[in-house]
Amino acid sequence: MASILRNELLVLQTENKLEKMTVIQLRSLMKKMKASTKGTKQELLGKITEFLELETSAGETSEVRALKRVQTTETTVEKSSKKVSRRKTTTTTALEVSSEKSASPWALLRHKKPKPDWIAYDPSTMRPSSLPSEKNLVKVISWNVNGLRACMKRKNELEEEGSALARLADSEDFDVLCLQETKLQEKDVEAIKQKILGGYSNSFWTCSTSKLGYSGCALISRIKPLSVTYGLGISQHDGEGRVVTAEFDTFFLVSVYVPNSGQRLERLTYRTTEWDPAFSTYLLELEKRKPVIVTGDLNCAHEEIDIYDPDGNKRSAGFTSEERTSFQTNFIDKGLVDTFRKQHPLAVGFTYWSYRSNARPQNKGWRLDYFLVSQGLVCSVADSYVLPQLDGSDHCPIGLIIQTEQ
Incomplete structure (x- = not known):
């Protein structure tokens, strides 16, 4: 059941349909996930993104995990001295998510060329x-x-x-x-x-x-x-x-x-x-x-x-x-x-x-x-x-x- 729901959500995300859904439709998805339906539209979208990350991580191969690490490196500030080869991707997939989890996406630093001292603005x-x-x-x-x-x-x-x-x-x-x-x-x-x-x-x-x-x-x-x-x-x-x-x-x-x-x-x-x-x-x-x-x-x-x-x-x-x-x-x-x-x-x-x-x-x-x-x-x-x-x-x-x- 979880894999079927994950695949359904992945299709919606990769086809950019999640953002266009109404709050009622998003809450229906949250019920299928057996998760809380409370929150604003952006908070519900954030919860779905977290769900996808967890479900994808549970069944991904070593090759997919390596790709995820590379994609995360391209979009977040490097926090360790370990150097990772950067490969430019041409498509955005459900795997391109921050390693941090938040229902407030604006609180995550997202930038393709971040400087070490930049921070995300969180009101x-x-x-x-x-x-x-x-x-x-x-x-x-x-x-x-x-x-x-x-x-x-x-x-x-x-x-x-x-x-x-x-x-x-x-x-x-x-x-x-x-x-x-x-x-x-x-x-x-x-x-x-x-x-x-x-x-x-x-x-x-x-x-x-x-x-x-x-x-x-x-x-x-x-x-x-x-x-x-x-x-x-x-x-x-x-x-x-x-x-x-x-x-x-x-x-x-x-x-x-x-x-x-x-x-x-x-x-x-x-x-x-x-x-x-x-x-x-x-x-x-x-x-x-x-x-x-x-x-x-x-x-x-x-x-x-x-x-x-x-x-x-x-x-x-x-x-x-x-x-x-x-x-x-x-x-x-x-x-x-x-x-x-x-x-x-x-x-x-x-x-x-x-x-x-x-x-x-x-x-x-x-x-x-x-x-x-x-x-x-x-x-x-x-x-x-x-x-x-x-x-x-x-x-x-x-x-x-x-x-x-x-």
Whole structure:
């Protein structure tokens, strides 16, 4: 019976079907395994991965064990002085698992070129145990929802009522929420505003008019902004609903969804020679008035630590040398600070996992989502963090807690 179940699970895993299963379907598999059915979707997937590892290890040949050791060496930090010959594999199989066991895949260091001092980012252990006692703290959450309607419809994996967005609000109690890739049309906004979240009376939306049901950003706040603007003020860049800017007492907050360069890099030149410089200039103009917080999906893994497989993605959108150079030149060199990397210089913490190839349970991701702040705000940052445990999209939410001067 166990071997039949193992083979069934192996087929589902190798065909990338496990990640697409609903929580109810995963719980049905857990019952067959005679294991607990409690937990979130990611926790259930983690338990299934552990089951497969144990079942496979029990019956594997010496040759398979040798292959497993080689594959594990390629994807985890070498912890002993024993040298193992590395052989590059072309396919991901059920045997490519970490020797560590965890229901939290993000807590495992997964990287094809890890440096000895790199560590996996785990919010349960790496967030500050306490925050400044002053009352003037503002919490901002940013999330590429990859379609807001779907995110609002998802049910709680613990069988409680509520969408992924509502669960995020319950767990984080944020002051401001920035959304990207809402994929709404202007005609749908008013109805969505009535349903989205209680207790947040200020919401501001921009939608793509050049391509319906595409892109789109929003900013939802319990604090009323002093002013709100949309776009960069340049018609050639503003048709896709990519920027919302809110002015608060002590800073500007910009929610942005930077254009993707495309699967065939068809928008790479536009992205790096037109959009990025124009956005950089826009931010510099804001900074003449107040410090700036920029957040959203910036569609760039800036450094090798920010992507699971750097060598395999050198010509992939989001990690080309052109995009990384543009990110450095237009944002970092202009004085903006990557708050997560400032706080966690050696942490591998991803924010995006492709739905293809079962990437999230294996923590084979990219860090594409950021909080960048003006130099004058760096000392006011109390925490910059990632929430990989919250699903509902192929991106996870990120957070920033900042102390204001009020």
